[in-house]
Amino acid sequence: MYDQFKIPNQLELQLNKPRDATPQEQKDWINGELTYWVELNKKAIVWLSLLQVALIGFMLGTMGLIQHFIGS
Helix, strand or coil: CHHHHCCCCCCCCCCCCCCCCCHHHHHHHHHHHHHHHHHHHHHHHHHHHHHHHHHHHHHHHHHHHHHHHCCC
């Protein structure tokens, strides 16, 4: 009687689990593809950090000028 009101469960996914990488494959990945992304991101992080420091300095300078000319 209550079977018609039962909510069906989603079937479990039968995903193939990948095998562990060999030590040689890990070294190849670290020295190959990973090194490229590290070098690329290192440049971006340096430039964005400098930009952030410059913008904070600009913000503090602007607040100082406003305080000097308008503040009491």
